[in-house]
Amino acid sequence: MPVPDHGGGPWGSGPAGSAGAAGFGVFGVPAGISPRLVRSARFWLRAYPRRWRTARGEEMLGLLADLAGPGDGRLDARTAVNLGRGGWATRWREHPPLGPWLLYRMFDRRIPREYRWWAHDDIDGFWRPLRTFLTGVSFLPIVMMIPGLRDSARVVLVVLAVSSVGELLFWPNHQRRLARRKHLALGPGEPLVPGAYVNREVPRQRVDARSGSLWTACFLTVVAVAGAVAAVVGHRGFAVGVLLVAVWFRVVGALVREGNLRRFVPRHLPQQPHRRLRPVSRQGKVGLAFWSALAIALAWLEASGRLVVGAVVVLGAVALVLLPGAAMAARRTREVALAFAGHDLWRVMAGGRPPLVDYPAQGVAQLDGPIPLGAVVPPHRLGDPPYPALLI
Amino acid sequence: MALRTTEQAYLVLLSLAERPRHGYGIVQAVLELSDDAVRLGAGTLYGLLDRMVAAGMVEPDREEIVDGRLRRYYCLTEHGSAAVVAETARLQALACRARRVLRADPALGGA
Numbered sequence: 306m307p308v309p310d311h312g313g314g315p316w317g318s319g320p321a322g323s324a325g326a327a328g329f330g331v332f333g334v335p336a337g338i339s340p341r342l343v344r345s346a347r348f349w350l351r352a353y354p355r356r357w358r359t360a361r362g363e364e365m366l367g368l369l370a371d372l373a374g375p376g377d378g379r380l381d382a383r384t385a386v387n388l389g390r391g392g393w394a395t396r397w398r399e400h401p402p403l404g405p406w407l408l409y410r411m412f413d414r415r416i417p418r419e420y421r422w423w424a425h426d427d428i429d430g431f432w433r434p435l436r437t438f439l440t441g442v443s444f445l446p447i448v449m450m451i452p453g454l455r456d457s458a459r460v461v462l463v464v465l466a467v468s469s470v471g472e473l474l475f476w477p478n479h480q481r482r483l484a485r486r487k488h489l490a491l492g493p494g495e496p497l498v499p500g501a502y503v504n505r506e507v508p509r510q511r512v513d514a515r516s517g518s519l520w521t522a523c524f525l526t527v528v529a530v531a532g533a534v535a536a537v538v539g540h541r542g543f544a545v546g547v548l549l550v551a552v553w554f555r556v557v558g559a560l561v562r563e564g565n566l567r568r569f570v571p572r573h574l575p576q577q578p579h580r581r582l583r584p585v586s587r588q589g590k591v592g593l594a595f596w597s598a599l600a601i602a603l604a605w606l607e608a609s610g611r612l613v614v615g616a617v618v619v620l621g622a623v624a625l626v627l628l629p630g631a632a633m634a635a636r637r638t639r640e641v642a643l644a645f646a647g648h649d650l651w652r653v654m655a656g657g658r659p660p661l662v663d664y665p666a667q668g669v670a671q672l673d674g675p676i677p678l679g680a681v682v683p684p685h686r687l688g689d690p691p692y693p694a695l696l697i
Numbered sequence: 698m699a700l701r702t703t704e705q706a707y708l709v710l711l712s713l714a715e716r717p718r719h720g721y722g723i724v725q726a727v728l729e730l731s732d733d734a735v736r737l738g739a740g741t742l743y744g745l746l747d748r749m750v751a752a753g754m755v756e757p758d759r760e761e762i763v764d765g766r767l768r769r770y771y772c773l774t775e776h777g778s779a780a781v782v783a784e785t786a787r788l789q790a791l792a793c794r795a796r797r798v799l800r801a802d803p804a805l806g807g808a
Contacts, residue, residue: 367766391740
């Protein structure tokens with residue numbers, strides 16, 4: 306059973322996931338420990354929940370280094386098995402019971418407060434869409450047993466797949482943001498403690514221009530090449546004409562965009578007090594990789610004559626028009642040390658409009674002290690917004 | 698949450714009864730207390746510590762960084778101290794009963 310601790314969870318008050326993908330602290334590779342041993346330890350420590358690694362990872366790493374013999378380059382088999390077993394036992398102890406877990410997974414019911422930190426790991430986990438999909442699929446046999454719904458099983462499967470893929474590829478952060486607000490934030494009447502999550506206004510997250518333009522340029526290059534190959538090998542004639550027109554637009558567009566970029570960046574960037582920049586997320590990269598693979602597959606189908614829709618040619622033409630802007634932005638953002646968002650670049654380059662000043666977003670944030678003794682989350686009254694900003 | 702006091706758990710509690718210790722210190726103390734019979738793995742130790750912290754028997758004491766390695770010290774709470782005293786008394790009573798049984802049986806070296 307986990308500890309009903311709303312502040313920092315059972316293992317500490319550090320924000321989970323704040324220390325990098327592996328969930329470790331800020332100490333890096335401790336002195337005197339072989340980097341190979343550290344890599345090996347971090348690999349096996351992945352058996353533990355992310356939040357546990359954030360709270361205890363560095364401490365455990367120190368212990369493993371102390372226990373390792375001099376010159377050991379990796380953990381021995383006994384230690385590795387011991388870590389694996391300990392990690393999965395920890396996951397098992399922290400996992401909600403079947404009932405609350407099913408209600409949470411299947412019907413998005415609010416998780417009981419003592420499992421809030423488990424939900425934190427679940428919501429931020431990379432495989433969340435897959436877990437949701439598999440949970441749904443596991444109920445298909447029950448659906449098929451109900452007379453009249455047997456024929457709907459395929460439809461249910463498709464809906465589940467589309468929603469899971471959509472969550473991963475189209476809105477990688479939207480569903481997580483909603484889930485955090487629903488499952489992690491303290492409810493009305495709960496005591497406020499440092500480290501607990503509360504609904505409040507948070508800085509709006511934007512992808513930074515450098516990372517965004519680089520990944521966009523890579524993606525557009527793949528789509529443009531795929532479109533060109535499909536046009537030249539598969540369709541010829543009209544399709545090649547479409548691409549040539551796109552190239553013409555590309556030249557004109559590049560001149561316009563370069564002028565826009567020179568006019569606005571970086572001299573006319575407004576202050577953005579309610580913004581936090583981040584690089585393209587792992588989910589975003591997976592999404593781009595997926596769409597790139599889809600463009601290549603379409604190009605192959607069209608080049609080999611199996612498909613004559615011409616969709617990839619159109620996509621390739623669009624990519625050709627946009628590519629110089631993205632490449633120019635990627636080059637320009639490398640030269641300029643200022644931090645600005647990909648969203649700003651798009652406004653400036655595509656429309657010649659100045660960047661917008663972001664307003665704060667509704668989200669969850671961890672409380673930090675000092676907090677008045679006995680303070681609780683205020684009750685939710687009729688007419689209040691669904692997630693009122695907390696005032697203390 | 699009740700924690701089953703296994704031999705390993707008892708040895709960890711006993712090692713902390715003397716003074717607060719960090720992970721490696723606990724492993725070494727347990728090795729010494731058990732006369733080299735119990736060598737705790739890192740996963741086992743932290744599993745025990747997690748459950749002891751959850752049961753309110755042990756709590757983090759302080760942290761320090763030695764040679765770039767984070768060391769978090771743990772100490773017994775009142776509940777932990779009471780548990781280790783109670784378990785020691787139980788084992789002592791058991792040992793007394795065992796000695797009585799052995800003394801009563803001549804085949805086992807008794808009178």
